[in-house]
Amino acid sequence: MHEIKKVTVKVPQAYLDFMNQIFEIEKKATNLKEENSIQRNINKMKGIMEEEFFKGTTTIGLSFHNPLGESYTDTRTDCEATISGTSIENLEIIEVIKPIIFYAYQENDKILKVIVQPALVIVQSKIIHK
Numbered sequence: 001m002h003e004i005k006k007v008t009v010k011v012p013q014a015y016l017d018f019m020n021q022i023f024e025i026e027k028k029a030t031n032l033k034e035e036n037s038i039q040r041n042i043n044k045m046k047g048i049m050e051e052e053f054f055k056g057t058t059t060i061g062l063s064f065h066n067p068l069g070e071s072y073t074d075t076r077t078d079c080e081a082t083i084s085g086t087s088i089e090n091l092e093i094i095e096v097i098k099p100i101i102f103y104a105y106q107e108n109d110k111i112l113k114v115i116v117q118p119a120l121v122i123v124q125s126k127i128i129h130k
Contacts, residue, residue, distance in 0.1 A: 009103045011062065011116045015049070016101060019064050019117075022046060023099045026066075050104075060104035060111055065119075068096050072123040079119040087125040095122040 022045050029038040050061040072081055072091040078100050079093070101117035 007112070007114050009105075009114050009116055011101075011103055015053075015062060016117055019049060019062055019101050020098055022049070023064055023066065023096075027096075060106060062101060062103055062116075064099040064101045066096050066099050067093050067119050067121065069093060072121070077118070078115055079121045081121050081123045084122050084124040090126045091123040092126045093119075093121045094124050097121065 022042060026039070026042050029042060032038060046063070050063045052061075054061050067079060070093050072079060072093050081091075081093075083091070084094065096119055098117065098120040100115060100119040102113045103116045104111055104113045106112075
């Protein structure tokens with residue numbers, strides 16, 4: 001049986017802003033022809049936030065997840081959604097304005113993750129081709 005524990009973590013807004021900027025650069029880089037060279041730099045910045053900023057503490061770091069293309073239901077707590085269109089059936093995330101940001105820390109021998117920023121997304125009904 002899983003132990004459920006409510007954890008509240010306060011992450012400086014500047015760190016969240018920095019992670020959101022990395023996410024934005026990564027989104028824009030996918031539209032460029034030289035994406036690989038930029039993606040290498042983005043990966044280095046993400047690595048620093050995930051592994052270097054908090055060295056020597058019980059904090060592991062910050063990471064983000066882009067839920068683009070994932071299914072969405074109103075019970076999903078890691079995203080705040082705006083629905084595009086009139087249907088609320090079979091929803092899919094079509095645009096991500098802000099990613100899900102996780103704070104990872106170590107407790108005993110376990111690495112735990114807490115959501116410190118839910119994603120801000122736009123969803124619409126999946127288009128089913130017949």
